[in-house]
Amino acid sequence: MSALRLAVIGGGISGLSAAYRLRALLGGSAVIDLYEACDRLGGTLKGVDLAGTKLDVGAEAFLVRRPEVPALLAELGMASRMVHPGTLGPRILARGTLESMPRPTLMGIPADPAVVAHLAEPADLALMTDEPRRPLEWTRGQDISIGGLVAERFGRSVVDRSVDPMLSGVYSARADDLGLRAVLPALAAKLDAGSASLTAAVADLIGAASGDGPVFGAMSGGYQELVDVLVERSAAAMYTGTIVTDIRRGETGWLVDGIAYDGVVCALTAPAAARVLDSEPDLSRPLSGVDISGSAVVAMAFGPDVVLPELSGVLVAGDETVVRAKAFTFSSRKWPHLAGHGALVRASFGRFGAPVSDIGDDQLIDWATSDLSTVVGIWGGRGALASIDAVVQRWPAGLPRYGTGHADLLADLESGRPRGLVLAGATYDGVGVPACIGRADRAARRLVTDLTD
Structure with missing residues (x-):
C-alpha cells in the first residue's frame, strides 16, 4: 500500500496531539500536513513574557487524576517537567467576603x-x-x-x-x-x-470519588514546552497562517481546498468546522448549533512590595457585585516554581452571555487592577495596586457551550461521521486539556482504522 496522505486542520492541542498520534501509529512514511489559520501553533496553550517570567495566559493547569496528560508526558519523555501546586487553596468571593470553598x-x-x-x-x-x-x-x-x-x-x-x-x-x-x-x-x-x-x-457520586495526591498539574516551563515537542515528534508539515475554507469528499478520499488526502482530522472550533464542512450537512448542521463562550485573561505582575493573600486564588460568586472579574489566580502563590518572581496574578473576565469583546485592553487592565485591589482589601491588605507589567489575552472563540441537548448533538455527529473524516477538539468530550488529548488520540486511531482495515 502506498504511503497515506493525511491532513490535520487546526494547530491547537487537539490537532497537534492527533498529528503526533498519527505519526506514532503510521511511522515515517505517512505524509501529514497540518493547517493552522493563526501564525502560531498551540491554540489556547499560550505563554507570554510578563516582567521577565513566562506565564501561561490560556489553559493553565490539568487534572492529574485523569490519565491523558501524565501518560502523554511519560510517552514523550517529559514526565520530569510536570509540576504541582503548593498547599494553598482558593476561596469564594460571596456577599463581599472571602469564604472558604464548600467541600465536598x-x-x-x-x-x-x-x-x-x-x-x-x-x-x-x-x-x-x-x-x-x-x-x-x-x-x-x-x-x-x-x-x-x-x-x-x-x-x-x-x-x-x-x-x-x-x-x-x-x-x-x-x-x-x-x-x-x-x-x-x-x-x-x-x-x-x-x-x-x-x-x-x-452523595453517591461524592462517596465514590477517590484519589490521593495532587489534583492539578502544570508544565514547569509553561505549556509551550509540550507544544514544541508535539510539533517536533509529529514530523508534520506545518502550514501556519493558512485558512482552510473547504473540506469535501473526493473521488477516493478527501479534498482540503482541492488538495487530495486519504483522511482528515478536523480539529477546529464548532463554528469553523461547520463552515468548512458545509458539503457534509449531517455534520455541519449540528456543529452550527454549538454556541461559543468568549473570555479574556489579564496577566499582571506587581513589585515586591505587593503582598498577595495567602491563597491560590479567588472564585467569584455568580451574584457578587463588588468586582467584575469571574476569577483570580494568584500564580506566584499557587505554583512553587513561580515563587520569587514577584506577585503574578491572572484575572479572568467574560462568559457566555456576558462577552468582553467590546471592552478595550486598557479598560480590562483597569478593571483587573481595581478588582484585585478590592480583593486584597477584603483580605486585609493594602488598597490601590499598580502593576509593573500587564498583558491582555483574548479568547473570543475560547470554549464551546455544553448546553441542554449537547449530548444529543454529539450522538448525531457520531452517527453522521463518514469514513476517513474524524473530529477532535473541545466541542466533543470535554473542554480541558486532558479531554482534548484523549479525544485526539481516539480520533487518530479511528482514522487509521478507517484507512487500514
Missing part, C-alpha cells in the same frame, strides 16, 4: 446543607434539608440545565455561590447555561437509574 461537592453541588451553610441563604438551606423528602419528578433521558435543577431542589443561592463559581471557571458559562447530561453525565445517569433525590445522587 460535585462541581459545586453539595450533598449536605452543612457544606454550604456559610454561603447559602437560610431559606435555601431549609429547602436543601427537606429535599430528600420531596418528590423528584424525573424522566429517564431528559436534559435540563444544571442551574435549573439545583435551584429547584436546593435554592438559587446554592447555584450562585457554590455551583456557578466552579462551573464558570471551567466552562466560561453559568450553571443556568450548561446542560446536565453533557457536563455531569454521571449525575444524569444516577437520576436515570432512579435515585430518589438529588441529594442521594450527589
Whole structure:
C-alpha cells in the first residue's frame, strides 16, 4: 500500500496531539500536513513574557487524576517537567467576603446543607434539608440545565455561590447555561437509574470519588514546552497562517481546498468546522448549533512590595457585585516554581452571555487592577495596586457551550461521521486539556482504522 496522505486542520492541542498520534501509529512514511489559520501553533496553550517570567495566559493547569496528560508526558519523555501546586487553596468571593470553598461537592453541588451553610441563604438551606423528602419528578433521558435543577431542589443561592463559581471557571458559562447530561453525565445517569433525590445522587457520586495526591498539574516551563515537542515528534508539515475554507469528499478520499488526502482530522472550533464542512450537512448542521463562550485573561505582575493573600486564588460568586472579574489566580502563590518572581496574578473576565469583546485592553487592565485591589482589601491588605507589567489575552472563540441537548448533538455527529473524516477538539468530550488529548488520540486511531482495515 502506498504511503497515506493525511491532513490535520487546526494547530491547537487537539490537532497537534492527533498529528503526533498519527505519526506514532503510521511511522515515517505517512505524509501529514497540518493547517493552522493563526501564525502560531498551540491554540489556547499560550505563554507570554510578563516582567521577565513566562506565564501561561490560556489553559493553565490539568487534572492529574485523569490519565491523558501524565501518560502523554511519560510517552514523550517529559514526565520530569510536570509540576504541582503548593498547599494553598482558593476561596469564594460571596456577599463581599472571602469564604472558604464548600467541600465536598460535585462541581459545586453539595450533598449536605452543612457544606454550604456559610454561603447559602437560610431559606435555601431549609429547602436543601427537606429535599430528600420531596418528590423528584424525573424522566429517564431528559436534559435540563444544571442551574435549573439545583435551584429547584436546593435554592438559587446554592447555584450562585457554590455551583456557578466552579462551573464558570471551567466552562466560561453559568450553571443556568450548561446542560446536565453533557457536563455531569454521571449525575444524569444516577437520576436515570432512579435515585430518589438529588441529594442521594450527589452523595453517591461524592462517596465514590477517590484519589490521593495532587489534583492539578502544570508544565514547569509553561505549556509551550509540550507544544514544541508535539510539533517536533509529529514530523508534520506545518502550514501556519493558512485558512482552510473547504473540506469535501473526493473521488477516493478527501479534498482540503482541492488538495487530495486519504483522511482528515478536523480539529477546529464548532463554528469553523461547520463552515468548512458545509458539503457534509449531517455534520455541519449540528456543529452550527454549538454556541461559543468568549473570555479574556489579564496577566499582571506587581513589585515586591505587593503582598498577595495567602491563597491560590479567588472564585467569584455568580451574584457578587463588588468586582467584575469571574476569577483570580494568584500564580506566584499557587505554583512553587513561580515563587520569587514577584506577585503574578491572572484575572479572568467574560462568559457566555456576558462577552468582553467590546471592552478595550486598557479598560480590562483597569478593571483587573481595581478588582484585585478590592480583593486584597477584603483580605486585609493594602488598597490601590499598580502593576509593573500587564498583558491582555483574548479568547473570543475560547470554549464551546455544553448546553441542554449537547449530548444529543454529539450522538448525531457520531452517527453522521463518514469514513476517513474524524473530529477532535473541545466541542466533543470535554473542554480541558486532558479531554482534548484523549479525544485526539481516539480520533487518530479511528482514522487509521478507517484507512487500514
